[in-house]
Each structure stands twice: as C-alpha cells, then as structure tokens.
Amino acid sequence: GAARIRSAEVLVASPSRNFVTLRITTEDGVVGLGDATLNGRELAVASYLRDHIAPLLAGLDAHRIEDTWQFLYRSAYWRRGPVTMSAIAAVDMALWDIKGRIAGLPVYQLLGGASREGALVYAHASGADLEDLGDSVRARLEEGYRAIRLQVAVPGMGAGYGISSGRASGGRYTYEPAKRAGLRVEEGWDTARYARHLPGVFEWARHEFGSEVMLLHDAHHRLTPTQAARLGRDLEPYDLFWLEDCTPVENPEVLRLVRQHTVTPIAIGEVLNSVWDFRTLISEQLIDYVRASVTHTGGITHLRRLLDFAAQYQIKSGSHGPTDISPVGMAAALHLDLAIHNFGIQEYMAHAPEVAEVFRTSYRYADGSMHPGDEPGLGVDYDDDAAARFAYSPAYLPAARLVDGTMHDW
Numbered sequence: 462g463a464a465r466i467r468s469a470e471v472l473v474a475s476p477s478r479n480f481v482t483l484r485i486t487t488e489d490g491v492v493g494l495g496d497a498t499l500n501g502r503e504l505a506v507a508s509y510l511r512d513h514i515a516p517l518l519a520g521l522d523a524h525r526i527e528d529t530w531q532f533l534y535r536s537a538y539w540r541r542g543p544v545t546m547s548a549i550a551a552v553d554m555a556l557w558d559i560k561g562r563i564a565g566l567p568v569y570q571l572l573g574g575a576s577r578e579g580a581l582v583y584a585h586a587s588g589a590d591l592e593d594l595g596d597s598v599r600a601r602l603e604e605g606y607r608a609i610r611l612q613v614a615v616p617g618m619g620a621g622y623g624i625s626s627g628r629a630s631g632g633r634y635t636y637e638p639a640k641r642a643g644l645r646v647e648e649g650w651d652t653a654r655y656a657r658h659l660p661g662v663f664e665w666a667r668h669e670f671g672s673e674v675m676l677l678h679d680a681h682h683r684l685t686p687t688q689a690a691r692l693g694r695d696l697e698p699y700d701l702f703w704l705e706d707c708t709p710v711e712n713p714e715v716l717r718l719v720r721q722h723t724v725t726p727i728a729i730g731e732v733l734n735s736v737w738d739f740r741t742l743i744s745e746q747l748i749d750y751v752r753a754s755v756t757h758t759g760g761i762t763h764l765r766r767l768l769d770f771a772a773q774y775q776i777k778s779g780s781h782g783p784t785d786i787s788p789v790g791m792a793a794a795l796h797l798d799l800a801i802h803n804f805g806i807q808e809y810m811a812h813a814p815e816v817a818e819v820f821r822t823s824y825r826y827a828d829g830s831m832h833p834g835d836e837p838g839l840g841v842d843y844d845d846d847a848a849a850r851f852a853y854s855p856a857y858l859p860a861a862r863l864v865d866g867t868m869h870d871w
C-alpha cells in the first residue's frame with residue numbers, strides 16, 4: 462500500500478560544524494532522514510527545501526522514489542547546480558530510508574544486496590612538515606587504515622589547504638576546512654613551489670612506509686593543465702592510488718592533455734552534481750574515479766545512475782566523504798558502496814565526537830573498511846534534544862591568493 466507523506470521538516474544544527482538534515486514523516490509515523498549539507502551555503506539549501514520542496518511533498522506516496530525524483534528535477538525547470546541537487550538528494554535519501562524501514566531491510570539490500578564484505582576507506586594524514594606528517598600517518602596505520610591521503614604544508618607558505626592547525630595534528634579530529642573565525646579567511650598559495658615540493662614528500666613517504674599502503678593526494682583545483690600533467694608524471698614513481706582535482710573542473714577537456722602525459726590515476730568531481738556534468742570525463746575516459754557524493758549529486762537514485770554509466774568505461778567510485786557530509790550522507794554512501802559493482806574507495810574523514818550526540822549511526826569501521834550496518838533503512842537516528850544544544854553559526858571555507866595578491870582557486 463501507499464505510504465503517504467505527512468510532513469517534511471528541515472533541521473539545522475551545528476555540533477562542531479553545520480549540518481542540514483531533512484526529516485520526512487509518513488502518515489503512519491515512519492521517519493526517513495536525508496542529508497542536505499552544502500558547506501558554507503547551508504541555509505540556501507535549507508530554504509530551498511523548506512520553502513519550495515516541503516509543500517510539494519505532502520500527500521505523495523513515499524514509496525515512489527523514482528517518480529518523486531523526476532518530479533522534483535523536471536518541475537523545478539531550472540536544472541542542476543549544487544543547491545537544487547543537494548535538496549533533491551535529501552528527499553531521495555529520506556525516501557530510501559523510509560522504504561527500508563517499512564521493508565525491515567537495510568538500504569543496501571534494496572539496491573541489490575552486498576557486492577563485497579565492506580567498503581575500503583581512506584583516512585587523512587596531514588602535517589606542518591614531514592615529521593608532523595609522519596606522526597599523522599603512523600596514527601592512521603595504527604588504526605588499521607590501508608589507504609591514506611597525504612597533505613603537507615609547503616615550506617615558506619604557512620598552513621594552507623588540508624593542513625590541520627598546530628604540530629599535534631596526529632590527533633584525528635583536527636582538520637576542518639570551514640572557519641568560524643571571520644567570514645573572509647585567506648590563505649597564500651604558490652603552485653610552482655608546491656609542485657616542486659610534493660614529489661619529494663611522496664618519495665619520503667614510500668621510503669618511510671613502504672609500497673603496500675595506498676597513498677592519495679588532493680591538489681584541490683589549483684593547477685594549470687600543463688602543471689597537472691607534469692605533477693602527475695613526477696609522482697609516477699610513488700604509485701599513487703589517485704591524484705585528486707588536479708585542475709579546475711569547469712573545463713573537463715583539459716584532462717585530455719593531462720592523460721597524454723601521465724598514468725597517475727585521476728579522481729575528479731566533488732564539486733559536480735549530475736551525470737551530465739560527468740559526461741565528457743566519463744565517455745572519454747579522462748578520469749579513473751568519480752568523486753561525486755550522494756549528498757550533492759541528487760541522492761542515491763542519481764549517483765547510482767552516474768556510477769552505472771561510469772562502470773561501462775571501467776571508471777570506479779570514490780565518494781566524497783569529508784566532515785561536511787553528515788552521518789546521514791555518510792551512511793547513504795556506504796549503502797551504495799556496498800551494493801554497486803564498480804566500487805573503488807570511500808573517503809572517511811571522521812566527525813568530531815559531538816556529532817555522535819546528534820546523529821546515532823549504525824555504520825562500523827574495522828581494519829580499514831566500513832560497513833553500513835544492518836538496521837532497517839539508512840541506520841541513522843536524529844536526536845532533537847541534543848541538536849538543540851548546537852545552534853547554527855556561519856562558517857566559510859577560506860579563499861586562496863597567489864603571492865602577488867591575485868585571487869586563486871582554493
């Protein structure tokens with residue numbers, strides 16, 4: 462029978478950082494959760510959901526996930542974009558959650574069942590210098606991680622992207638890019654200096670930690686096509702699992718040049734949000750891993766469609782999983798990771814401890830892999846009382862300027 466939607470509420474809370482959560486409740490009282498967190502632009506998605514989507518949902522059958530997705534996408538008329546696609550994603554996740562709860566099955570079972578025992582995850586290590594980075598890598602290895610992303614400050618440039626503050630960065634919860642301290646935080650950047658420094662860092666890491674550990678790196682959209690091609694080539698001896706976001710992705714065609722010069726695997730796409738955004742990247746096999754997330758890419762329904770397309774070109778998933786994806790989005794990602802055939806790796810940037818006071822999760826970590834758990838639905842519950850203790854407060858990502866003052870990609 463139908464499961465009519467009674468209400469759709471938008472919940473905004475800030476345990477350590479801001480999260481936007483959609484809660485859909487059916488007339489029978491079944492509750493589903495969706496993640497709608499768009500870092501630094503949270504309230505735009507909250508308004509889109511509260512003011513423009515929630516009124517449309519009342520009375521619809523929560524079971525009709527595909528039809529609801531198509532209705533929200535097509536009836537908006539205005540296509541794609543992070544705000545729209547995050548809002549639709551939240552509805553989609555909440556409907557899968559409801560369907561699972563009604564069926565008494567975890568969402569991965571509804572998606573076709575498990576294709577593997579768990580999802581390989583990569584953790585983060587960062588440092589102000591190599592000694593600091595080494596401490597951070599050793600901490601991750603002791604926790605059992607088999608894949609680790611390395612970021613290190615470039616000498617003379619201060620702490621920039623990916624570097625947690627202070628020398629005690631072996632601590633697990635110290636990296637959070639969004640800053641509450643002022644709305645216009647700026648960092649300095651010098652791409653040439655960075656590109657000269659980085660290969661030595663990976664040479665050192667292979668020497669210190671051997672050839673087994675999977676190593677990743679994120680260039681965060683900062684290179685020109687030729688710089689990216691050269692960096693990928695310079696990194697080849699160190700066998701990276703991937704080099705992420707080497708160039709800004711507005712021009713996917715520039716990856717043709719990068720590809721001609723390097724076989725370092727390329728991951729791209731955390732700022733993209735639809736299958737159409739990935740069309741050139743996938744059909745020309747310009748990437749190896751799709752970095753899109755469930756939260757920003759139209760939900761489980763749309764990311765699955767995108768990953769099925771990628772699978773035809775031997776391209777795998779590598780879902781974005783920073784702290785600005787809520788535990789609901791993380792759970793949704795893990796259900797999809799477990800079910801799809803072309804799973805590659807899942808990013809896992811563990812949340813601060815207070816996040817667990819608001820979101821009760823059933824996913825679990827062991828030996829470098831994660832499993833979504835076997836609770837019905839997504840397996841996440843939201844605690845309103847705890848959330849009330851963490852009021853929204855604006856936080857923004859930094860911006861980057863080159864040494865001569867020119868604005869750059871952060």
Ligand code: GCO
Nearest residue numbers: 500638679681782783785808
């Ligand atoms: C990554 C990222 C993030 C982003 C962040 C922006 O995890 O690969 O690049 O840390 O910077 O999600 O909101």
Ligand code: MG
Nearest residue numbers: 679705706731
């Ligand atoms: Mg990234």
